[in-house]
Amino acid sequence: MCAAFGPFDHDGARPYHRRVVGAAVGAGNWGVMDDALRARAAEVFGWQLRAPQVEVIDAVTSGRDALAVLPTGSGKSAIYQVAGLAIDGLVVVVSPLVALQDDQVAGLRRHPDAPLAVTINAAEHVGDRRAAWEAIAAGTARYAFLAPEQLANDAVVDRLRQARVGLVTVDEAHCVSSWGEDFRPDYLLLGEAIERLGRPPVLALTATGSAPVRRDVVERLRMRTPLVVAAGFDRPELRLQVVRHEDAETKRDAVVEQVAHASGAGIVYVATHAETTAYADVLTARGRAARPYHAGMPMHGRTAVHTGFLGGEVDVVVATTAFGMGIDKPDVRWVVHADVPESVDAYYQEIGRAGRDRSAAVATLHYLSADLGLRRFFAAGSPDPDTVRAVFAAVPHSGSTERSALAALTGLSEHAATRAANLLVEASVLVDQDVGLVRAQGRRWRADDAVRAAERRADEREHVEQSRIDMMRRFAETLGCRRQFLLGYFGDELPDPCGNCDTCSSGTAYAVGSHPADGTHDDEWPPDTAVRHPVWGVGNVMSTEDDRLTVFFPHAGYRTLALADVRKRHLLTRLP
DNA sequence: CGGTACGGCTTTAGAGCCGTACCGGTGCGCTAAT
Numbered sequence: 001m002c003a004a005f006g007p008f009d010h011d012g013a014r015p016y017h018r019r020v021v022g023a024a025v026g027a028g029n030w031g032v033m034d035d036a037l038r039a040r041a042a043e044v045f046g047w048q049l050r051a052p053q054v055e056v057i058d059a060v061t062s063g064r065d066a067l068a069v070l071p072t073g074s075g076k077s078a079i080y081q082v083a084g085l086a087i088d089g090l091v092v093v094v095s096p097l098v099a100l101q102d103d104q105v106a107g108l109r110r111h112p113d114a115p116l117a118v119t120i121n122a123a124e125h126v127g128d129r130r131a132a133w134e135a136i137a138a139g140t141a142r143y144a145f146l147a148p149e150q151l152a153n154d155a156v157v158d159r160l161r162q163a164r165v166g167l168v169t170v171d172e173a174h175c176v177s178s179w180g181e182d183f184r185p186d187y188l189l190l191g192e193a194i195e196r197l198g199r200p201p202v203l204a205l206t207a208t209g210s211a212p213v214r215r216d217v218v219e220r221l222r223m224r225t226p227l228v229v230a231a232g233f234d235r236p237e238l239r240l241q242v243v244r245h246e247d248a249e250t251k252r253d254a255v256v257e258q259v260a261h262a263s264g265a266g267i268v269y270v271a272t273h274a275e276t277t278a279y280a281d282v283l284t285a286r287g288r289a290a291r292p293y294h295a296g297m298p299m300h301g302r303t304a305v306h307t308g309f310l311g312g313e314v315d316v317v318v319a320t321t322a323f324g325m326g327i328d329k330p331d332v333r334w335v336v337h338a339d340v341p342e343s344v345d346a347y348y349q350e351i352g353r354a355g356r357d358r359s360a361a362v363a364t365l366h367y368l369s370a371d372l373g374l375r376r377f378f379a380a381g382s383p384d385p386d387t388v389r390a391v392f393a394a395v396p397h398s399g400s401t402e403r404s405a406l407a408a409l410t411g412l413s414e415h416a417a418t419r420a421a422n423l424l425v426e427a428s429v430l431v432d433q434d435v436g437l438v439r440a441q442g443r444r445w446r447a448d449d450a451v452r453a454a455e456r457r458a459d460e461r462e463h464v465e466q467s468r469i470d471m472m473r474r475f476a477e478t479l480g481c482r483r484q485f486l487l488g489y490f491g492d493e494l495p496d497p498c499g500n501c502d503t504c505s506s507g508t509a510y511a512v513g514s515h516p517a518d519g520t521h522d523d524e525w526p527p528d529t530a531v532r533h534p535v536w537g538v539g540n541v542m543s544t545e546d547d548r549l550t551v552f553f554p555h556a557g558y559r560t561l562a563l564a565d566v567r568k569r570h571l572l573t574r575l576p
Numbered sequence: 577c578g579g580t581a582c583g584g585c586t587t588t589a590g591a592g593c594c595g596t597a598c599c600g601g602t603g604c605g606c607t608a609a610t
Contacts, residue, residue, distance in 0.1 A: 097603070122605045149604045175602095183602060248579080272600055295602065321602055342601090373577030378601065380577090414605090 033058055034086070041082045044113045052231050053079050056203070060167055061086045065202045065226035067173070067218060069209040072328075073356055074232065076205045077104060080169040084115060084142050089166025089200065093145045094190065096175045098123050100326050101145035104171075108143065115142030120150055136163045148186045151193035154404070165197045170221060172325060173204035174345065177216035181461065185418040189403075191222035192432050202226070208349045211491050211528065211540055212552045233348075233490045237355045240482040241502035242365045242475075251368045255279065255338045258364065260286040264333030265315040267323065269350055271339035271374050279318040279338065290316035293323045324350065330357040337365040342375045343468040344475055344489045367476040372469060379465035382458035383420050385451050387412060391420040392450045395430055395437045402436040424450065427457040460555055467557025480545065481509035488543035488550075491527050512546070525549055525566075530575040533559075538575065 033054045041047050049057070052068065053075055059066040060083050070076050084091040095101045101119045108117040118132035118141045135141035136159065150156045170176065170190065180187035194202055202223050209217070209230065218226055245251035259268055260283065268283075268290075270276055276292035283290035291305045291314050302322075308314035310329050317323055321341075335354040341347040347365070355361025390410040395401045401409065406417040421437060424430040429450045430437045439445060445453075475485050481497035481504055488494075503509040525531075529541040531551060539553035549561045551572070566572050 147604055153605095179602070184604065186604080274600090324602090370578065373579090374600065375577090377577055377599095 059227040065223040067204040069230040071232045072207045087166035089164040093169045095171045117143035120146040152186045169203045173206040177213045239362045245368045266334035268318040276318045293319035295322040334362040340371045388454045400436040400438045427453040464557040479508040480512045531572040
C-alpha cells in the first residue's frame with residue numbers, strides 16, 4: 001500500500017514539476033535526513049526514501065509544519081510512519097474513513113519491527129478500544145488513527161494530550177476544505193483541537209490540491225509558516241477526452257456503448273444512487289461484470305463490490321463519489337464520467353484512479369451542460385435562518401457556551417447546530433475559546449444582524465462553490481489542450497499542448513493556443529502572484545489563457561479578467 | 577437546477593399532453609430496538 005516508490009522511481013523518464021511554495025527549504029537541504037533515521041527506515045520498513053519525502057520528514061522532525069501534495073503511490077504514508085520512528089511522543093493520524101484507518105494499521109503491522117499502531121473509533125469492540133487507550137497511556141503505542149469527530153470529544157483530547165503528542169498528521173487533508181463546510185463540520189474544528197493537544201507540529205497530506213484548497217487547509221488547520229511541497233501532478237499516461245452531448249438519452253447511449261466495448265477494468269462515475277443501478281443493469285445485460293456502488297448500500301454489499309473489483313471478478317463499478325478513497329487497484333484502465341463532477345479538484349482525483357500502474361489509461365467525461373444543474377443544487381443550501389438564530393441565542397452576551405451543549409440548548413441535531421455555529425464563527429459573530437463559544441468582542445450583536453452576517457457569509461461561500469463548478473464547465477467546453485487546462489488549474493504549467501487529449505487529436509488545442517508557447521503568457525502575472533482587486537479583494541493568479549487572466553479570490557471565487565482591461569484600468573494591484 | 581413520477585385533463589374510454597410536487601452526494605458517532 002504505502003510503498004515509498006511510485007512516480008519518483010521514474011524521475012529520469014518523466015519530467016515532473018516540483019514546486020515548493022512558501023518559505024522554501026532550498027534544494028541544497030534535500031537529503032539531510034539523519035543517517036541513523038534513514039537506516040532505521042530501511043531496516044524497519046525496507047524503504048529508500050525519495051527527495052520530497054525526505055524534505056517533509058526533515059521539516060516535521062525538526063518541529064516545522066508541512067503540507068505535502070504528492071500523487072497517490074508516492075509514499076505519503078511513509079512520511080509520517082518514518083517520522084514516527086524519530087519523534088518523541090505519539091503520532092496522531094487524522095483519517096476520514098474507518099476503513100482507511102484499518103488499512104493503515106494493517107499496513108504497519110505487516111512490518112514486524114514497526115512501532116505499535118492503534119485505532120480509536122466507534123466501530124471497535126469495547127475491549128479493543130480499552131486496550132488501545134492503555135497502550136497510548138503507557139507509551140507503547142506510537143501511532144493512533146482516528147477520525148476528526150473523535151477530536152470533538154474533550155475526553156479524547158485530554159487523554160491524548162496526557163500521552164504527549166509529538167506530531168499530528170491529517171491524511172487526505174483536502175477533506176478539511178471539501179467536507180468541513182457542511183458535510184463533516186468537525187473538520188473545521190481540527191485547528192483548535194490540535195492546539196488543545198499541546199500544538200505539536202502538523203503534517204497535512206493529500207494527493208489533490210489546487211492553490212485555493214492548499215490555502216484553505218493551511219488556514220483551517222492553523223498551520224504556521226508550513227513547508228509546502230507540491231509535486232507531480234501530471235499523469236501523461238492518462239488520455240483525456242470529453243464528449244459533448246445535447247440530450248440525456250444520447251449521452252446514456254454513448255456511455256453504455258463506450259463501456260460495453262472498453263477493454264480492461266474501469267469505473268463509471270454517476271451523480272445519483274438510481275443511476276448506479278440503472279447503468280449497472282444495462283451493462284450487465286451487455287455482458288460486463290458490472291456492479292453498482294453507493295453509500296446507500298448495506299456495508300457488506302459495498303465491501304463485496306470493492307473486493308470483487310480488486311480481485312478481478314468485477315470489472316466495472318458504477319459508482320457515486322462514495323467509491324474513491326482507499327481504492328488501490330493499479331490496473332484500472334479507464335474512468336468514465338457519465339455526469340459532470342462538482343469541481344476540477346474532484347474530477348482530477350477521480351480520473352487519477354486510472355492507470356496507477358503507469359500504463360496507458362483513458363479518462364472520458366460525457367458532458368451534458370444540463371448536468372451542472374444538480375451540482376449547482378448541491379452547492380446551494382445555506383442553513384435555515386431560524387437555526388442560525390437559535391444557535392446565536394444559545395450563546396449569551398457575557399459568558400460562554402460549550403459547543404457540546406449547543407444541540408441540547410437549541411433542540412437542533414448536533415450536525416445542524418455545529419454547522420450553524422461554524423457559520424457564525426466564520427462570519428466573526430462568535431469566537432471559539434477554551435471555555436467554549438463566546439460572542440465576538442467589540443460589537444453588541446443583535447440577533448437579526450447576526451443572522452444576516454451569517455447569510456452573507458453563506459452567500460459568499462455559495463459564490464465560490466458556483467465558480468468552482470464554472471471552472472468544471474470551462475474544462476469541459478475548452479477548445480484548448482485539456483492537460484494544459486488541468487495542470488494550470490493546479491498551478492503547474494505545461495509549455496506545449498500534451499498530444500494525448502481529444503483537443504490535441506482534433507487539432508483545436510494547437511489552433512487556440514494557450515500559455516507561454518504562443519507568446520500570450522503574460523510574464524507580468526505568473527501563477528501564484530498575490531493580487532488585490534477593488535471589488536473582489538485579495539486573490540491569487542491561477543493561469544493565463546489567450547488574452548484572459550484567471551484569478552482565485554477566496555471571497556468571490558474564480559474570476560476571469562481581460563488582460564487588456566487589467567493593464568488599461570489598473571484593475572489589479574500586486575501584493576508582496 | 578432539472579429529471580421523473582404522477583394526477584388530471586380531453587375534440588371522452590385509450591392514449592397522450594400538461595402542470596405540479598418531489599427529489600437528488602459524501603461518513604462519523606450514538607442510541608434504541610431486536
